Amino acid sequence: MSKFKKKQANTKQGVPTSAMPDVVFMLLIFFMVTTVLREVELQVQIDYAVAENIEKIEQKRLVSYIYIGPERLGGGRLGDTRVQIDDALVDDINAIRNIMYDKLMEQPRLIVSLRVDRDSEFGVITDVQQELRQAGTLRINYSTRRQI
Amino acid sequence: MLNRKRKRESGDIDGSSLADIAFLLLIFFLVVTTIDVDTGIGLVLPPIPDDIEPPPVRERNLMNILVNERGMVLINEQPAAIATVRERVKEFIDNNGVDPEMSESPDDAIVSIKTDRRTPYNIYIDMLDEVMGAYEELRHTASMDRFGVPFSSLEQGSERRAEIQEMYPKKISIAEPDEG
Numbered sequence: 142m143s144k145f146k147k148k149q150a151n152t153k154q155g156v157p158t159s160a161m162p163d164v165v166f167m168l169l170i171f172f173m174v175t176t177v178l179r180e181v182e183l184q185v186q187i188d189y190a191v192a193e194n195i196e197k198i199e200q201k202r203l204v205s206y207i208y209i210g211p212e213r214l215g216g217g218r219l220g221d222t223r224v225q226i227d228d229a230l231v232d233d234i235n236a237i238r239n240i241m242y243d244k245l246m247e248q249p250r251l252i253v254s255l256r257v258d259r260d261s262e263f264g265v266i267t268d269v270q271q272e273l274r275q276a277g278t279l280r281i282n283y284s285t286r287r288q289i
Numbered sequence: 290m291l292n293r294k295r296k297r298e299s300g301d302i303d304g305s306s307l308a309d310i311a312f313l314l315l316i317f318f319l320v321v322t323t324i325d326v327d328t329g330i331g332l333v334l335p336p337i338p339d340d341i342e343p344p345p346v347r348e349r350n351l352m353n354i355l356v357n358e359r360g361m362v363l364i365n366e367q368p369a370a371i372a373t374v375r376e377r378v379k380e381f382i383d384n385n386g387v388d389p390e391m392s393e394s395p396d397d398a399i400v401s402i403k404t405d406r407r408t409p410y411n412i413y414i415d416m417l418d419e420v421m422g423a424y425e426e427l428r429h430t431a432s433m434d435r436f437g438v439p440f441s442s443l444e445q446g447s448e449r450r451a452e453i454q455e456m457y458p459k460k461i462s463i464a465e466p467d468e469g
Contacts, residue, residue, distance in 0.1 A: 161308055162307050162308040162311055165308060165311040165312055165315055166311050168315055169311055169314050169315040169318065172315065172318035172319055172322055173314075173318055175322060176318055176321055176322045190410060190411040190414040190415075191411075191414075192329075192330055192414055192415070192417075192418040192421075193418055193422060194330070194418055194421035194422045194425050195328045195329055195330055196328065196329070196330070196331055197327065197328055198327040198328070198329070198331075201327065204327060252331075254327060254329060257410050258410065259409070259410055259411035259414075260409055260410065260411070261409070261410045262406060262407050262408065262409065262410070263404045263405070263406060263407070263408040263409070263410055263413050264406030264407065266410065266413075267406065267465060270334060270463070271465075273334060274334050274335070274336065274337050275337060277336070279333050279334040279335070279336060280331070280333055280334075281331070281332050281333070281334055282327075282329040282330065282331045282332070283329050283330045283332065283414060283417070284327065284328070284329040285328065285329050285330060285414060285418075286328070287328060
């Protein structure tokens with residue numbers, strides 16, 4: 142009996158933790174690389190539409206976003222439907238053509254992702270699309286969530 | 290004398306807190322990260338016509354879908370329900386000249402979606418989704434027939450995928466809405 146006990150006492154117990162910092166660093170680097178800090182401050186409220194037959198945009202660097210939705214006013218109130226590109230609301234819808242044209246010059250394979258609130262009226266989107274056609278940015282993508 | 294005393298202390302930095310610091314950073318990035326996947330329905334807009342007449346399209350090759358502001362649907366001037374649109378579109382595209390009212394071949398078939406200016410966006414997306422779904426199903430069947438594998442499993446940019454895509458090209462036209 143005593144022999145038995147002795148044998149067990151000899152085996153080392155406990156997991157070596159010396160590799161833990163390495164593991165943690167690996168995870169840390171993964172998350173640092175994948176993190177995209179939110180680069181724009183949304184000034185419009187967007188509630189995405191859902192759809193079934195959707196595709197992923199693989200090349201994120203080609204994408205430029207246009208946000209369309211009711212403007213966020215103070216105190217949780219919502220205003221009229223507005224168009225936002227980058228950080229600013231667009232007042233004159235005809236200005237979109239120049240903005241998008243400049244972007245197209247920088248990135249010839251530009252994809253414009255339209256992030257539109259589900260309750261917006263389609264007329265605004267048509268106006269924006271007309272501007273996009275004028276600018277020559279023809280590849281678009283209607284941002285939607287997957288239907289669950 | 291004083292100098293000597295100092296030299297005797299070990300010059301190493303204590304590394305045991307390294308893991309703690311790493312954890313702290315890790316947690317920060319974990320919280321901040323939003324892996325938001327960009328998904329959506331892709332489309333290519335038609336270029337602005339420069340005074341060139343668009344090629345004539347035969348009446349039978351064109352399927353007109355009209356959606357009004359209350360989400361009511363007209364297909365070729367006939368009222369229809371949104372749920373039936375997918376089947377109708379599939380029939381229309383895959384007609385191959387059988388029915389004289391429908392398309393001559395999938396290559397000729399054009400689906401035109403027209404909305405009112407006041408149509409809510411989500412109704413439009415539903416509509417577009419149905420049409421995309423119809424194409425997706427047709428491509429799936431074609432792929433199963435030909436290669437015995439689902440269309441979605443064909444590799445992006447592969448020859449087989451291009452072949453199926455050529456069989457059923459997505460020809461969707463977004464008409465400019467009427468005023469009102």
